[in-house]
Amino acid sequence: MSYDIEERELMYSGHVACPGCGAPMAMRYALKALGENTVVVIPASCWSIIAGPFPYSAVQVPLLHTLFETGGSMAAGVKAGLEARGLKDTTVMTWAGDGGTFDIGLQSLSAAVERNEDFIYVCYDNEAYMNTGIQRSSATPWGAWTTTTPVRHPKEQPKKDMMAIMAAHRIPYTATATVAYAEDFVRKVRKAKNIRGSKFLHVLSPCPPGWKSEPAYSVRISRLAVQTRVFPLYEIENGEKYTINVWPKERVPVEEYLGLQGRFAHLKPEDIQTIQENVDREWEKLVAKARASGQEIPD
């Protein structure tokens, strides 16, 4: 069996993420796919810490730490500045959390992709403000515990549909990815690298302290997110062509995903039923879009 992912590491060992964090795994794959001719822009997020304090860096490419809400605007400036110096082939990648993407950074992200700035925006989504101690964001799923949505009052709103928001901007490329499907992840980053204009990658990123899950289970949880269809792997081209990349062979109930995470431990059977119904409905909508885009739907 041939191994399709670059062996070269562009991340150092010794980063300061928590054990089992999905975010450094995701960065590792992304940099393997992008290579050295890359500049990474990191708005305030867990990765502001993971990358290491001054004078350290956990990555072997230039890295710009920046303000929370500037993932879109800062990257646009960096790209323009590099181009002004004749560096037209350098990939600029913003690497932001869900707070920096779904919430405080949404305005500058929306504007940057509306202008179709030539960069890759990766949101590593751990579904809450984890760096500040697990506060809810608009990426937190319905029913989840966080420190600002305590168990007696878990989050009452569904997770914001960031992929739909990006698709509505009709950008060239939008995709979901997880570290459990590494080849799919790397293929998507490579594809994004070779497209001019704005590319958005939504990466589900398990957070053991925030999700109250076992560090050893992060990849397993990522895989279950796909198999339960809680987090389907798909891509959208030009805001309209939907392709589902991974078809779960069997219908795995959402309990298997939720059950590995203490943040859902308070949910009653009827709550889980509600989540299952929502997941099924969203999946059917996604399948309909893929079908309408001409994708052949397996039985």
Place this chain on the structure above:
Amino acid sequence: MEKVIMGNHAVSYGIQLARAQVIAAYPITPQTQIVEMLSEFCADGLLDAKFIKVESEHSAMAATVGASFAGARACTATSSHGLALMHEVLHWAAGSRLPIVMANVNRAMGPGWSVWTEQTDSLAQRDTGWLQFYCETNQEVLDTVIQAFKIAETIFLPIMVVLDAFVLSHTQEPVDIPDQATVDSFLPPYEAKFRLQPGDPRAFGGLLAPDHYMEMRYKMQRAMEEAVAVTSQVGAEFGKVFGRSYDVVEKYRMDDAEIVLVTCSSITSTSRVVVDELRTKGEKVGLLKMRLFRPFPFAAVQEALAGAKKVAVVDRNISFGHGGIFAAEIKSALYGGAHHPLIFPFIIGLGGRDVTPQSIRNIVSYTQEHDKPGEDIIWMEVKR
């Protein structure tokens, strides 16, 4: 080439002549003509720059910071609420030691909405680590924009070039627009000391523990101190090349002056007229124009006011709970020195209320007639 242009276009020409490479800006009254003209320059190929048409001033400054980090000469322009929205990023720009240049058109802060001139917007940014220049004429606006790039790229701190809303921004004045070749000889292309460079994997702006943070701030302050002399040198060099010299302050008819008006921005022009008039009557009145506000030119102010008996500071701004900001700064500059003139702290013209020659005459008369200021703030022309 001499042209009759508005202050906003003086900014645009200055940025064009400085060969800015990246511009990121968002429109706000009364700054709009700056960016309109620049976008035309870029579209018509008269300026080889990328113009990023962002969705907010916060993003304007962030994109400018990004471009500067990438090693490009980058600039923007804003005013008032736009500047306030940038506040967070102003700290990031200065702390990153980026030589960004920004024009700010002085406009009063709401509420209620005002589009007219006042200095509180820019003065409220005084602790962000930006140099601040206040301009008297449209010629000075253009000249200062060009000098600002040179100063910023020498000391690695960003610079704000400030001009009055409408009084300068929309008022047409004859301005000498220098030729490109001469500006090129004065201002060579920007070479960043450190920049985002593939193959050179540095990290910028990462977590700074108490072990290092203070040293970074110490170096910023040292750069600010150095900037006073650099401003004088660059202003003198500019004079040799273009025939118009500049310094951190300007003394006007200060010989033997017993009463000194301290002004900045276009109020200075109005005050010159009044000083000339009073001098013909034999009154010993002089004028100190503040061009540089940050870094504050302590030595120049101390030296200029050494012979004054009374100093009338004209502030078109207010720090609530304290008073006029220039007055406070001048007092602090003189504390501990050998000479202590009486400081008369006037506040006038807030929200763009006209400051006329008669206003300045009244300020001088008040100062002449009173042995002491009498009040912490001397409010002029306010309805009580």
